[in-house]
Each structure stands twice: as C-alpha cells, then as structure tokens.
Amino acid sequence: MSRRRAPGTRTPIALAVPALLAIGFLLLPLLGILARTDWAGLGAHLTSPAVTQALRLSLMVSFAALGLSLVLGVPLAWLLARVDFPGKALVRSLVLLPMVLPPTVGGVALLLGFGRRGLLGPWLEDELGIVLPFNTSGAVVAATFVAMPFLVISLEGTLAGLRPSYEETAASLGASPVRVFCTVTLPLVAPGLAAGSALTWARALGEFGATITFAGNLPGTTQTLPLQVYLLLQDQPEAATSVSLLLLAVALAVLVGLRGRWTGSGTAGDRSVRKGRRAGKGPEEPAGREEFAELADFAEPVGPEPRTDADEAAGSAGSAGSGASAASAKPSAPQQWSRECPLHAEVTGFNDVTLDAPGGTTIAVVGPNGAGKTTLLRALLGLTPRAHARLRLGETDVTPLPPHRRGVAWVPQDGALFPHLTALANTAYGLRAARVSRTEARRAAQEWLERLGVGHLSRRRPAQLSGGQAQRVALARALAARPRLLLLDEPLAALDQTTRARVRHTLRTHLADFGGVCLLVTHDPVEAISLGDRVLVLDDGRTLQDDTPGEVSRHPRSPWVARMLGRNAWSGTATSQGTLALSGGGTLVVADPVAEGAQALAVIAPEAVSLHRERPAGSPRNNWPGTVREITAVGSRLRVVVASDHVPALVAEITPQAASELGLAEGSPVWTSVKATEVTLVTP
Numbered sequence: 001m002s003r004r005r006a007p008g009t010r011t012p013i014a015l016a017v018p019a020l021l022a023i024g025f026l027l028l029p030l031l032g033i034l035a036r037t038d039w040a041g042l043g044a045h046l047t048s049p050a051v052t053q054a055l056r057l058s059l060m061v062s063f064a065a066l067g068l069s070l071v072l073g074v075p076l077a078w079l080l081a082r083v084d085f086p087g088k089a090l091v092r093s094l095v096l097l098p099m100v101l102p103p104t105v106g107g108v109a110l111l112l113g114f115g116r117r118g119l120l121g122p123w124l125e126d127e128l129g130i131v132l133p134f135n136t137s138g139a140v141v142a143a144t145f146v147a148m149p150f151l152v153i154s155l156e157g158t159l160a161g162l163r164p165s166y167e168e169t170a171a172s173l174g175a176s177p178v179r180v181f182c183t184v185t186l187p188l189v190a191p192g193l194a195a196g197s198a199l200t201w202a203r204a205l206g207e208f209g210a211t212i213t214f215a216g217n218l219p220g221t222t223q224t225l226p227l228q229v230y231l232l233l234q235d236q237p238e239a240a241t242s243v244s245l246l247l248l249a250v251a252l253a254v255l256v257g258l259r260g261r262w263t264g265s266g267t268a269g270d271r272s273v274r275k276g277r278r279a280g281k282g283p284e285e286p287a288g289r290e291e292f293a294e295l296a297d298f299a300e301p302v303g304p305e306p307r308t309d310a311d312e313a314a315g316s317a318g319s320a321g322s323g324a325s326a327a328s329a330k331p332s333a334p335q336q337w338s339r340e341c342p343l344h345a346e347v348t349g350f351n352d353v354t355l356d357a358p359g360g361t362t363i364a365v366v367g368p369n370g371a372g373k374t375t376l377l378r379a380l381l382g383l384t385p386r387a388h389a390r391l392r393l394g395e396t397d398v399t400p401l402p403p404h405r406r407g408v409a410w411v412p413q414d415g416a417l418f419p420h421l422t423a424l425a426n427t428a429y430g431l432r433a434a435r436v437s438r439t440e441a442r443r444a445a446q447e448w449l450e451r452l453g454v455g456h457l458s459r460r461r462p463a464q465l466s467g468g469q470a471q472r473v474a475l476a477r478a479l480a481a482r483p484r485l486l487l488l489d490e491p492l493a494a495l496d497q498t499t500r501a502r503v504r505h506t507l508r509t510h511l512a513d514f515g516g517v518c519l520l521v522t523h524d525p526v527e528a529i530s531l532g533d534r535v536l537v538l539d540d541g542r543t544l545q546d547d548t549p550g551e552v553s554r555h556p557r558s559p560w561v562a563r564m565l566g567r568n569a570w571s572g573t574a575t576s577q578g579t580l581a582l583s584g585g586g587t588l589v590v591a592d593p594v595a596e597g598a599q600a601l602a603v604i605a606p607e608a609v610s611l612h613r614e615r616p617a618g619s620p621r622n623n624w625p626g627t628v629r630e631i632t633a634v635g636s637r638l639r640v641v642v643a644s645d646h647v648p649a650l651v652a653e654i655t656p657q658a659a660s661e662l663g664l665a666e667g668s669p670v671w672t673s674v675k676a677t678e679v680t681l682v683t684p
C-alpha cells in the first residue's frame with residue numbers, strides 16, 4: 001500500500017523545519033568524519049599493526065559476545081514470549097536496563113558483580129580459575145551485557161507474533177518439543193533472530209564504556225577498535241578519523257542490510273505477505289530459514305518453474321486426474337494404520353461430552369458459534385487447560401501422554417502448513433518425526449499428495465498454493481502421519497463451492513479407508529450429512545444430540561440444528577385441541593399431537609411446504625396468506641421465504657417451473673400450506 005501523500009496536500013512548515021533540523025543534526029557529525037578523513041593516509045592508518053590487532057580483537061570479542069547472547073538470549077526470549085510467570089514485567093525491564101544504563105555505570109556494575117572483589121568474582125577465581133576484569137573474556141562479558149538486550153527484545157517480539165497453530169500442528173504430527181523448536185519455531189522466527197543477531201553484533205563491535213571500565217584498555221587483550229579510536233584521538237587524530245570511518249561503514253552496512261528486510265520483525269508465517277511470490281531467496285525471504293530447514297533435514301529444492309495461483313483451476317482439473325490414477329496405487333504406509341482403532345473419550349471442563357465410537361467412524365461435530373467444538377478438539381489433543389479429556393484409543397489410554405505422543409493428528413482451520421517447507425516436506429513431516437527414513441518418508445508423502453490430487457504441487461511452498469490446494473496438502477500431511485485419531489477443524493471452509501464438492505468426495509474416499517475415528521467440525525450441513533456416520537450436536541459445551549445424519553435431520557433437537565439442516569423449525573406448546581401454539585405467534589395443526597402443555601419443536605421440510613396463488617381448497621388445514629420475501633437458487637431448485645402475519649416466516653422449496661407458473665417474485669402475495677402429516681414434532 002502506498003503511503004504517499006495525496007497531491008495538493010502540503011507538509012506543515014511547523015513540522016518540516018524541526019524535522020529537517022533533526023536530519024541535519026544527525027548527519028553533520030557523520031559528514032564531519034567524511035570531510036576530515038585523510039583519504040591518502042587511510043590505507044596506512046587501517047593497516048597499521050595496532051589497528052589490525054584491535055580490529056582482530058574487536059571481531060573476536062563481538063562474535064564471542066554474539067555467541068554468548070544467542071546461547072543465553074534465545075531461551076530468555078522464548079521464556080518471555082511463551083511462559084507466564086510472576087515478575088515477568090520485572091524481568092523484561094531487567095533485560096532492557098543495559099540499553100538505557102550509561103555504559104560506564106554498566107562497567108561499574110559488572111565490576112561489583114564479577115570483579116575480583118565483586119559478588120561472584122572471588123568464587124569464579126577460586127573455584128574455576130576465571131578472572132574476568134582486564135582479560136579478553138571480560139571484554140566479551142562487557143559487550144554481551146550491553147548487546148544481548150537487542151537480541152532478546154527482537155526475538156521476543158517475533159516469537160510473540162508467531163501463530164501457535166504451527167507449533168501445535170507439528171506436535172500433533174508427533175514431533176517432540178525440541179524437534180518442534182528446531183524445525184518449526186526457529187525457521188519461522190529466523191527473520192527476528194537474524195535482525196536481533198545483526199544488531200547485537202553491531203552493538204558489541206562498537207562497545208566502549210562498559211569495556212574500558214570493566215576490562216580495561218590493554219593492547220592485544222582488551223583494546224578493541226572503539227578504545228583504539230579514543231587513544232588515537234589524543235596524539236593521531238587523522239588515524240582516529242580513519243578508524244572511526246571504518247566503524248561507521250560497518251554500522252551503516254548492518255543497517256542497510258536490515259532495511260525493510262528484518263526490522264519489520266514479521267515471521268515467516270505471514271502467509272499473506274508472501275503469497276504468490278516466487279520461491280527462492282527474495283528480499284522478504286532471508287537466507288536463514290533455508291539453513292534452518294536444512295539443519296532439520298527437511299529442506300526441499302523448490303521447482304524451477306513454480307506455477308502461480310492462477311492455475312488453481314488447471315491444477316484442480318489435473319489433480320482430479322492424477323488423484324484418480326494414483327488412488328489405484330495405494331501407498332504402503334496407510335496399511336499400517338488402517339487397523340481398527342476405536343475411541344472412548346470423556347471430556348470435562350468447558351465441555352461435558354462422552355464419546356464412544358468404533359474405528360472407522362467419522363463424527364461430524366456441529367453447533368452454533370462458541371458451542372465448544374474447537375475446545376473439544378483441543379482437549380482431545382491435550383492442548384487446552386479449558387477442558388480435560390480422558391482419552392482411550394484402541395487399547396491405549398493416552399490421557400497422560402503429551403500431545404506429540406498421542407497419535408492424534410489435527411488439521412486446524414487455517415491448515416497451518418509450515419511456510420518454510422515445500423508441500424512434500426510438509427507431508428513428510430509426521431513420518432520424519434516418527435523416524436521413518438528420509439527417502440521412505442518422501443516416497444510415502446508423494447503418494448499421499450498424489451492421492452489427494454496435489455502430487456504435481458509437491459515442490460511448492462504454501463505461499464504458492466491456493467486455499468484449496470493448501471487444504472488438500474494439510475489433509476495429506478495429517479493422514480500421512482498415520483494417526484489413531486484424526487481431528488479436522490472445518491477442513492473445507494476455505495474452498496469455493498465447486499472445489500468443496502470435489503474435495504469432499506476425495507475426503508470421503510480417504511476417510512472410508514481410515515481405521516481410526518475422525519472428528520470433523522463443520523458449519524456446513526451438506527458436509528455434516530455426507531461425511532459423517534454420526535452427527536454430534538454441541539451446545540454450550542454439551543451434547544445436544546448424537547445420532548445418525550438421517551435421525552438428526554428427521555428429528556433435530558433444536559431450532560438451530562433444524563435451521564442448519566435447512567428445515568423450518570418452530571417451537572411451541574401443545575394445546576388441548578391437538579394443535580401447537582407457536583412461540584412466535586399462530587397455530588399449527590399436527591397429525592400426532594403430544595400431551596397438552598408439552599413444549600415441542602415442529603420441524604417442516606421446505607419441500608413439504610406448497611405455494612398457491614389462491615387459498616387452497618381441500619385437505620391441508622395449515623393455510624396462511626403471506627408475501628414472498630426472498631427467492632434464492634439452491635442447486636436446481638428455488639428456496640422461497642414467505643413472510644406472514646399469521647405464523648413465523650416459512651421456507652418453501654419448489655422447482656423454477658412451479659415458480660414461473662405461479663408468477664412468483666419478491667413481494668408477490670402467496671398462500672402457503674402444510675399438511676398436518678408433514679409436521680414432525682420433536683419433544684425435548
């Protein structure tokens with residue numbers, strides 16, 4: 001997005017003048033260095049033995065300080081970003097303190113802490129033989145003290161911005177916490193880590209005050225370049241200017257290197273930023289992550305000609321073919337998990353749900369927003385303190401096991417494909433975590449991708465996949481991990497209608513082969529009915545209904561379920577005349593009345609509502625005049641919403657031909673009728 005000002009608007013002078021003054025104020029000293037540099041003597045100054053010795057020492061001290069900062073600072077940043085503990089704000093202030101403390105005060109503090117007469121110094125000297133003051137190690141400690149905060153603050157910000165679903169998904173694929181940290185967390189925070197490292201190193205290189213106070217100014221031992229500048233200034237000002245220029249150039253190089261690249265502290269997980277970009281090390285994709293991925297043995301070369309999102313249609317068409325052809329050649333890996341694995345779960349806390357299901361059952365979990373569907377899945381994964389699941393899968397009680405050892409794979413709503421890995425490496429992730437050899441894991445992963453119809457995209461990164469393709473890869477990744485329980489959180493939500501129908505078909509095929517139980521959260525009634533062997537309806541964390549799709553759709557237990565299934569649902573109270581007095585006003589004649597005074601839900605299928613231009617004569621006793629409020633197409637039929645003064649709004653489903661014969665349009669007057677025998681009464 002361009003931030004340029006609109007033409008015609010003027011910069012206020014009151015702001016522009018001090019801003020220009022500020023720029024001048026910052027620039028003038030630097031120009032002074034450039035103006036006073038003895039260019040002829042520059043080479044001689046920078047190659048003099050004292051300067052080269054100080055340069056060598058500076059490099060050694062600054063890199064050692066960076067190493068120490070990484071060893072201590074990365075865990076500290078992680079702690080600050082991820083763990084809530086008492087006094088956290090205080091610890092964060094402590095981390096920031098060296099940035100605002102005068103460096104000489106820092107040096108004094110170091111002397112009082114680690115000096116020979118300091119708190120820890122005598123012990124260090126007596127027990128370990130370490131003397132820090134006036135030693136190179138002391139210069140390293142001083143530089144680390146002032147520079148490490150840059151690393152911690154930068155990395156903490158990046159870690160805090162990382163979506164937890166990446167790490168949670170990695171754990172659900174069987175990766176231990178250390179493996180998750182090395183293969184997912186570190187690569188994803190590489191930009192923040194690199195930025196923090198660069199700033200830390202540059203700050204350590206320029207350190208002066210704490211070093212001279214704590215470690216002294218001993219040539220060859222603690223006399224780094226900044227100290228050398230200070231000395232030179234007294235009797236060789238030209239040489240001091242030359243060395244200052246060198247340090248200035250280094251500082252500028254670091255800042256230019258960081259510019260717009262790492263300072264945004266954006267994580268690799270920011271898919272939207274990179275969507276559609278070609279793979280490779282573009283400016284937004286720092287080199288670090290690739291190296292981390294290689295470290296983790298997951299790096300995949302990216303195809304030379306990655307296709308763009310625009311080919312989703314082509315990809316889908318092609319994939320259908322490849323999926324079909326590959327489906328006949330079943331991968332060997334799934335055979336190992338296709339054995340029956342029944343489930344028994346008792347979930348308490350926010351949810352109060354008991355589930356029993358034989359292996360191979362798909363349970364569609366539905367319910368209004370906030371009903372506790374996601375909380376239920378997270379409880380089964382062992383990922384939330386808000387609900388606790390006692391979970392038995394097959395013969396194993398997995399309740400005491402951490403998420404990565406439960407054999408419960410999940411596909412979260414956003415898919416959470418690891419952005420730094422290709423589709424193939426993503427799919428192989430669970431197998432590699434299970435110590436399957438690299439070659440075998442890749443082979444099985446490729447087969448799974450083929451089965452899901454995205455084999456041709458195996459070398460692409462997630463940012464180069466469309467939403468539908470990414471969902472299929474996420475599904476392949478979960479299935480390839482050979483879980484004992486599969487949790488899918490709205491797996492098709494991101495897909496358009498056409499792709500959704502295709503992927504639903506693919507999903508049904510693969511779930512039929514799956515020997516474990518699959519819980520599938522959905523808001524789509526078609527998905528619930530077509531994919532679920534059972535439909536579990538949740539409301540306020542509890543089971544409202546748990547039955548076959550047919551039974552749920554015939555006898556929905558709440559207006560919400562009925563409406564979700566596209567049915568008319570009116571609640572009311574049974575009267576002595578065998579009718580239902582509707583809560584929303586009006587009366588409904590029913591064929592099988594319930595006891596007088598009982599609360600009941602009347603469910604009427606839209607197909608059972610007929611529309612007429614005149615009041616219908618004959619049998620139906622439920623006739624109401626009304627007005628057409630809305631007409632929408634559903635497949636090859638039309639849904640007509642009729643508002644009436646006599647009863648709540650009613651939805652009818654008719655053919656386009658019938659609509660045209662009736663001359664229906666929005667606002668048309670119309671009569672609705674429902675046979676008493678078409679009303680199903682559901683009592684609580």
Ligand SMILES: Nc1ncnc2c1ncn2[C@@H]1O[C@H](COP(=O)(O)OP(=O)(O)OP(=O)(O)O)[C@@H](O)[C@H]1O
Nearest residue numbers: 350367368369370371372373374375376386521523
């Ligand atoms: N981390 C959390 N801390 C506190 N409350 C939460 C947290 N996560 C969810 N909730 C609350 O718990 C309830 C259940 O949330 P959950 O995400 O399980 O619902 P859901 O059925 O999946 O909803 P949706 O259909 O909107 O995804 C909601 O009232 C929600 O506000």
